[in-house]
Amino acid sequence: MWTRPLEALYRAVVRQRARRFRRDPSAVVRLSVPVVVVGNITLGGTGKTPLIVALAHAMRERGFRPGIVSRGYGGSERGPWLLGREDAPAKVGDEPALIRQSGFPVAIGRERPEAAQLLIDAGCDLILADDGLQHHRLGRDVEICVIDGERRLGNGHLLPAGPLREPASRLARVDFIVVNGDAAQPGEIAMSLQGxxxxxxxxxxxxxxxxxxxxxxxxxxxxxxxxxxxxxxxxxxxxxxxxxxxxxxxxxxxxxxxxxxxxxxxxxxxxxxxxxxxxxxxxxxxxVRAVLPESFYDAVAARVAGRS
CATH class of the missing domain: 3.40.50 (Rossmann fold)
Structure with missing residues (x-):
């Protein structure tokens, strides 16, 4: 299959990049407040944006002042940029614009640490990183991986032979696996989207x-x-x-x-x-809104509090 050699090349690049940050801790930027990363290891469509919004609400109810940092994919602004209420999706990206409408501070930037610092300067004491599992430069305290319950990991192959952005073994290193749909397996957190x-x-x-x-x-x-x-x-x-x-x-x-x-x-x-x-x-x-067990939010809050 013609994609297999390209998959092997992609795997080598992913492995090399991850190894660089493991070997050189100084390359990882640790912020002054806790960081929770929400992302996936497959191509899009897992439901992470509703989860980010639900998590932000839950953390605010537990006494935190969360802000969301995102790359701003699809927007023209490279950042770092702190979103205003009137910033257009064409400038800041559709997902950041949507999250901003939920009433939470949002900052975008190709370099997440610099964008996150804007949120800290604005008074946030907790950073939620949207789609940041592969952005190793941003240090994190909690990792949450979202999986589509229907498609799960597809054929198990990396890009371009399959849908994976990282090997399936990456799941062993995240703190929580959230499954969007009714197919949560033991040890996973079930999430439903309700409207x-x-x-x-x-x-x-x-x-x-x-x-x-x-x-x-x-x-x-x-x-x-x-x-x-x-x-x-x-x-x-x-x-x-x-x-x-x-x-x-x-x-x-x-x-x-x-x-x-x-x-x-x-x-x-x-x-x-x-x-x-x-x-x-x-x-x-x-x-739609993401619905998850309160015990999940409690567990995330406990880990965040341990870092604060």
């Missing part, structure tokens, strides 16, 4: 139960890592789904919505944040 409502994008004060779309056709738009999961969640509500998958982090324009049949358009929050400036009256976003 049930649709919020009108032209008039955010309007929201309806998602069940109101049951028995009707609707266009479902998803520029996320795993669009099929979103389409299936709508179909489970009895909606006749006309799915329109786009690449993850797709930069939407009006021209992507040339639907002439008048059917409603449903999309994820991550997509909606990029479409709000040209949204129409029959466009709706479908928010």
């Amino acid at each position: 049930g409502i649709a919020v009108n994008m032209a008039d955010p004060s309007r929201s309806v139960p998602l069940a109101e779309f049951a028995g009707r056709p609707a266009h479902a738009v998803a520029g996320i890592g795993h669009p099929a999961r979103f389409f299936a969640s709508l179909a489970a509500q009895g909606i006749t789904v006309d799915g329109h998958p786009f690449a993850d982090h797709h930069a939407f324009t009006r021209d992507d919505f040339t639907f002439a049949d008048g059917c409603p358009v449903l999309m994820t929050d991550k997509d909606a944040v990029k479409c709000r400036d040209f949204a129409r009256e029959n466009w709706w976003r479908v928010p």
Whole structure:
């Protein structure tokens, strides 16, 4: 198979980079506050953004002042940059813009430690790093790896022969494995994404139960890592789904919505944040929230408190 030699090359690069930071502790930047990294070892679509938001809420309820640091993938700003409420996704990236709407401080930057320092300077006493498992330069106190319960680790091969960004053995070194879906195995934390409502994008004060779309056709738009999961969640509500998958982090324009049949358009929050400036009256976003056991949050908080 032509991808196997490239997989071997990729494996060598990953191994060499990780070994560099293990051999040279001075290359790792330790911040003055605890750092919790949330990421994955597969390509996107595991549900880590809802988990980051849920974790931030849970840590704030436990007395911390969390801030979120992200690379800002898909945005033009290289950082370090502390997000304002009006920063556009095209500048800062769709996921950071979405997380910022949840009410938490967010900073972006190609170099996470410098971006995280902006959050510390702003008063945060806990850093949550979005998609940072492979960013070894940022020292961390807790690592959380999110796995899609349906696809798990795919065929078990590294890129480009498979979906893995790191070998499966990496899971043995993380503190928590969170599984999005109903397939959590012993020692893993089960997470579900729950929704049930649709919020009108032209008039955010309007929201309806998602069940109101049951028995009707609707266009479902998803520029996320795993669009099929979103389409299936709508179909489970009895909606006749006309799915329109786009690449993850797709930069939407009006021209992507040339639907002439008048059917409603449903999309994820991550997509909606990029479409709000040209949204129409029959466009709706479908928010979800991550639900995990309180014992998981307690365990993370205990480890963080031990570092503080």
